[in-house]
Amino acid sequence: MSGKNPFIKPPKTKLPTKGYSIFLEGMDAPIRVEPGELPYNEPGLPGSLLSTLLAKGIEIDHACGGVCACSTCHILVKKGLDSTNEANDDEEDMLDEAPALTPMSRLACQCVPDGTSDIHLKIPEWNRNMVKEGH
Ligand code: FES
Numbered sequence: 001m002s003g004k005n006p007f008i009k010p011p012k013t014k015l016p017t018k019g020y021s022i023f024l025e026g027m028d029a030p031i032r033v034e035p036g037e038l039p040y041n042e043p044g045l046p047g048s049l050l051s052t053l054l055a056k057g058i059e060i061d062h063a064c065g066g067v068c069a070c071s072t073c074h075i076l077v078k079k080g081l082d083s084t085n086e087a088n089d090d091e092e093d094m095l096d097e098a099p100a101l102t103p104m105s106r107l108a109c110q111c112v113p114d115g116t117s118d119i120h121l122k123i124p125e126w127n128r129n130m131v132k133e134g135h
Pocket of ligand 1: 063064068073109110
């Protein structure tokens with residue numbers, strides 16, 4: 001499943017205008033993200049951490065196809081949360097279904113960094129077997 005969820009209002013997001021890095025816990029090297037180089041495609045909102053990481057070869061579970069209708073893309077944004085869009089009520093409602101919710105919890109498909117700071121991410125352990133490093 002992918003596409004748009006007709007039952008939610010899309011959050012306001014701002015795409016990055018400068019490059020930033022994603023530091024994924026457990027990976028040696030950061031993932032560099034440059035504006036303009038990403039496909040900004042589904043699944044997930046354009047520029048979302050889900051679509052960005054998938055484009056970079058990092059697999060993250062996304063059962064609903066990135067339309068804010070599950071909580072399988074639950075991630076923890078340990079640093080850089082201020083440079084992402086604020087979670088709206090629809091995202092918060094879905095996050096309520098996620099196990100071990102923390103103040104750092106976001107849905108990767110709804111979380112869009114604006115590039116003003118680097119992002120430090122942790123994939124929750126219950127999802128970790130779903131994360132595979134690409135090439
Ligand atoms: S993939 Fe379902 S909410 Fe993000």
